[in-house]
Amino acid sequence: MLELANTFHRSLNRLTNAEQTATKTIIFDYMSDPSRPGLSLHRVDKAREKGFWTIRVNRDLRIVVYKHSQKSVFCYVAHHDDAYSWAERRRFEVHPVTGAAQIVELVEIVREEIRTVTPEPARRGIFAHEGRDYLLSLGVPETYLELLLQVDEDGLLELLPRLPEEAQEALMAIATGERPEPRPVLQANIDADPFTHPDAQRRFWVASDEQMVAQALEKPWAEWLVFLHPSQRAAVERSVTGPARISGSAGTGKSVVAMHRAAHLARNTASGRILLTTFSKILSERLSEGMDTLLGSSSEARQRVEVIHLHAYAHRHVSRLKPLTIADDRTIDGFIEDARRDLDSTITNGFIRTEWDAIVDYWGIKTFDAYKVIARTGRGTAMNAALRRKLWDVFERVQRQLAANELYTFGEVCDLLRSRIEQDEARPFTHVVVDEAQDLGPRELGLVAALAPAASRSLTFAGDVGQRIFRWPFSWLSAGVDVRGRSHRLKVNYRTTAEIRLFSDHLLPARLTEVDGEPEERAAVSLLHGPKPDLKGANDLVGEVEILAEWLGGLQQLGVAPGEIAIFARTRRALQERAGPALERVGIGGTWLAPDKTHEDGKVILGTLHSAKGLEFRAVAIVACDDLQTPLQAALNLSNEPDEKRLTEERELSLLYVGCTRARDQLLITWSGTPSRFLDSVK
Incomplete structure (x- = not known):
């Protein structure tokens, strides 16, 4: 049995593909025989933490592992000097108040760096009025207390990345005017394993066999859904008397919370079925995989959770008595042309x-x-x-x-199923959890409300009004669902770097409000840092292709796998014109996003901005961000009234926001000719 730390995952992702493969091989060798001579275990002599050892991967690459009794925690992997330097500047601690295991960077290093970035060290610290016991209860390491009481706002931004995640979140909340509750205290049980504390479980994961390790190492840390951050746990476990809503900007983990909510309900109800649904077929596939991970694909609890996108569920059940055919857009347009007759031109x-x-x-x-x-x-x-x-x-x-052609719209199918459920008075589920709820229409919302009885925790909606890209705004009250007073907003971004988050948030207004909902602040805190988004324009299409090809080549040199890269555009044609030549120039293939499709290894992901919903990638390029494509002029031309044009433009802006926030580490935005006016606020 061994444990993997989030610091190990992050360092592993910075290596080249060949280095990652070699590292994974050594991990499996260690699991089969930790005493194998070829591993070249060596204690880090200069480290204050005597439990730090290194394992030799190859001539230059080293893994830092913490060994204590029968426990082995893989903490970091890097080239020789970097690995030893990392170990010498850190140590393992059990927090004196919370009882959680932490990897703590030595305060002497931090103190020296803070002095270099704080121009006025005599300024009163922003936490000077806080009690030491309160700060300790938030998970702040004891050795950081003195420094924290002196730090100002600029120094805090430099200090935060060196603190445990729970401390980072709490301190940022205080700095922005909130008052977080103390973390769970487990110190009363001196025999408790510090790695089982909820705060520790977010950064250490226990692997009991090689299959579990293989699964974990194939996914970035942010995608390994067994980790639920304490700031999300309250949304998962809360009990409310009516429909509840979970909101948050992109990257705050709404989908993760939705999956954990469904898993929590499945584990804690002896019987009954749970539906986890959404508006996107591609996203529903990802949610299903997440439930397999959380509950085990063959477990009894997993068998009681159905994961399917809502229109597919409605169509499947209504069609059991009579096959139904859905009218496509072209057919409806033809019917409108025939029906208008002598209507004013x-x-x-x-x-x-x-x-x-x-x-x-x-x-x-x-x-x-x-x-x-x-x-x-x-x-x-x-x-x-x-x-x-x-x-x-x-x-x-x-x-x-x-009706004459026996054709239906999806809205009608939802109404047919809702009517049948209400007539039979038999609710098919005890609980329903909806992800991306902002893209439900009133008929879909009415169906969801009918799927489970009106009871505590029966309906949970997760969504973000800033990411509405399919539907028009409407009153949920008019559709019979009231979530007022039962909303929980997620404010910590675990996926996207602070630089990408700030850029993306500036695209949208600072506050968004539903028709009859509560105002939603866009403010969030990112715990990751990386390069700023790259905005590059060209005079023509040829120049834009060159920009994209150069970016792709740079990612190749950094060892970023093609499957970790995505290129999006507003339309398929615009993407083909730019991505195709650029990929050919650097010698990489591309594969289009599609439901029920397994993406080929070694190929870059391609898709429209609509298809990007609910996904994430290490690096993302959004091309064709010019004044005709973003917003799409053809979409605006369909709107005649000012209010309608405004809503259409808002939806186009949300599309760009969705695309930008699919990026975890790197974001490129390109255009030919005149750049989109959407970029005026961020350029």
């Missing part, structure tokens, strides 16, 4: 189609009486009764055409 087909998508089919309106009184949120100026009458004649003909 100033009313375009594009306007009628968006009225259908945003109002009529969106809400499931079947009568003129319902249409003439419904609020048209975001649809511009009010319509008089005469115009609504003329438009309803068109919509009524479209609905008759759909």
Whole structure:
């Protein structure tokens, strides 16, 4: 049995592919026989932590391992001098208050560096008014207390990366005006294993066999879903009396919380079924894999959790009695063209189609009486009764055409299943957890509310209004779901570097509000750091291809695997024109994102911004960010009213935000000609 620390994962990801392979081989050798002579175990003589040893990977590469009794913790891997330097500047500690195991960087090094970045050391520290006992209760190592009481805001930013994660989060919360609760205290049990504390479990993972180690080493730390951060745990375990909502900007772990919520419910209910669903087919595949990891693919609890995207679930169950065919966009456009007849030519087909998508089919309106009184949120100026009458004649003909051809929309399928459930009075699930809930429409939301009985913890929604890219805003209250007063906002970003997060957050307003929801602040804290996003424009397409090819070549030199790289654009055509030639120039293949598709090894991931939802990659390029593609002029041209254009542009901006926040470490944005106006606030 051995343990892997998050510091080991991060250092492993910085190595070349060949070095990573060699390191993994040595780990398996160690597991089979820790005393094997070829491992060249050597104690780090100059380290204050006498439990630090190194293992020889090759001529220059070394693994730092902490050995104590029968425990071996893989902590770091790097080239010889770097590995020894890392070990000499750190030690293992059991926190005196929380009882959690920590890897602590020696304070002498930090003290010296803080002096170099603090121009006014005499300034009163921002934590000077805090009691030492309170700071200790937050997980701050005891040796950092004196320094922390003196540090100012600039010094804090330099200090935070050297502290344990729980301390980083708590201190940033204090610095931004919050008052976090103390961490769980386990010191009363002196025999407790310090590695079992919730704070310790976020940075150390126990592997009992080679298969578990192999699984862990194939995924970046941020994707290894067995780690639930304490700031997310409250959202997972909270008990509420009605529907609850979990919100947070990109990278704060909403999908992770949704999966852990479903797993928590499965473990703590003796019977009953749980549905974990979302709006995206690609994301539902990822959620299913996560549930296999959390519960075990063959466990009894896993068998009671169904993971499927909502439209597929509705279509499958409604079609059991009679096969249903979904009308595609081209068919509906044709029906609208046929149904408009002598309608005034100033009313375009594009306007009628968006009225259908945003109002009529969106809400499931079947009568003129319902249409003439419904609020048209975001649809511009009010319509008089005469115009609504003329438009309803068109919509009524479209609905008759759909019925005559036995065609359905997904909204109708959701309504059919909801009606059947309510008629039978048999709820198929005890709990429903929805990820990316911001992209549900009112008919989908009504179906979700019908899938489980009205009970404590029966409905949980995770989402971010800033990432709404498929649907129009609407009142959840009007759809019969009230989450007011039962919202939990995640504020710590565990995926994206601070530099990428700041850039991405500046694309959106600082505060966003749902139609009848509570304001959502975009502010979050990132614990990772890296290079700033790279914004590069060219005069023409050829120049943009050269920029992309040069970036890809640089990633190759850094040892970034092609499968850890993604290139996105607003449209498939724009991506093909840029990614294809660039990939050919550097000799790498590309593979398109698609549901139910296993991506080929050794190829860069390609996709539209819509397909990027819910995914993450080590490096991301977003191409064609010019004034015609971002926002997409063709989408804006479909909008006639000012409010409608505003909502369309907001959705286009959210698409760019989604694309940018798929990047963990590196982000490139390119354009040809005039750059997108969306970049004005961040350039």
